[in-house]
Amino acid sequence: GAGVSQSPRYKVAKRGQDVALRCDPISGHVSLFWYQQALGQGPEFLTYFQNEAQLDKSGLPSDRFFAERPEGSVSTLKIQRTQQEDSAVYLCASSLAGQGARAYQPQHFGDGTRLSIL
Amino acid sequence: EDQVTQSPEALRLQEGESSSLNCSYTVSGLRGLFWYRQDPGKGPEFLFTLYSAGEEKEKERLKATLTKKESFLHITAPKPEDSATYLCAVRTAGGGNEKLTFGTGTRLTIIP
Numbered sequence: 001g002a003g004v005s006q007s008p009r010y011k012v013a014k015r016g017q018d019v020a021l022r023c024d025p026i027s028g029h030v031s032l033f034w035y036q037q038a039l040g041q042g043p044e045f046l047t048y049f050q051n052e053a054q055l056d057k058s059g060l061p062s063d064r065f066f067a068e069r070p071e072g073s074v075s076t077l078k079i080q081r082t083q084q085e086d087s088a089v090y091l092c093a094s095s096l097a098g099q100g101a102r103a104y105q106p107q108h109f110g111d112g113t114r115l116s117i118l
Numbered sequence: 119e120d121q122v123t124q125s126p127e128a129l130r131l132q133e134g135e136s137s138s139l140n141c142s143y144t145v146s147g148l149r150g151l152f153w154y155r156q157d158p159g160k161g162p163e164f165l166f167t168l169y170s171a172g173e174e175k176e177k178e179r180l181k182a183t184l185t186k187k188e189s190f191l192h193i194t195a196p197k198p199e200d201s202a203t204y205l206c207a208v209r210t211a212g213g214g215n216e217k218l219t220f221g222t223g224t225r226l227t228i229i230p
Contacts (some may be wrong), residue, residue, distance in 0.1 A: 043220050048216055
């Protein structure tokens with residue numbers, strides 16, 4: 001497809017369960033980002049990949065959150081032992097250029113996964 | 119710590135009534151200010167990038183401007199389809215930092 005694709009669009013899980021959220025970035029995009037958006041708030045940065053390398057994970061709220069991008073394309077955000085405070089929309093974004101590129105390329109977002117923890 | 123503050127939180131306008139949204143920022147070394155539009159249930163849609171004070175960008179009824187402390191998104195003669203949440207974000211210097219720091223957004227409603 002032409003845009004960033006995220007699946008599932010909606011996920012309901014019971015507290016304590018593990019979840020996995022998938023992101024398919026725009027083809028050829030080097031950089032990939034995960035953000036968390038609470039209701040009525042702006043997106044908050046979680047982690048950043050350049051190709052398969054995770055260059056920044058400073059926004060991950062706890063060690064229950066783990067992200068990977070093993071082949072430099074599709075990425076998965078995994079949350080272990082989910083808690084109610086994990087309920088939010090998880091947004092993925094990609095951009096064409098990587099760190100240090102001469103011209104910055106804007107981030108393009110998917111429509112997110114709405115995660116509800118019961 | 120980088121901070122981005124948007125005002126007002128919500129704005130209701132009559133169709134055709136022009137106005138401005140504000141984004142003020144406190145950052146250590148601005149490397150770009152970004153405006154996004156977000157519709158309910160959708161991801162943010164990129165609108166503009168501004169890099170230096172005095173810069174302006176336009177797209178249809180929207181114009182974004184930048185000073186050393188704030189940015190404005192001017193909306194001229196808005197239509198109902200301009201109703202959305204408008205998000206401002208900054209990219210800052212230091213350590214190859216690529217992340218965006220967002221404000222909480224302005225929810226704009228245009229009444230026909």
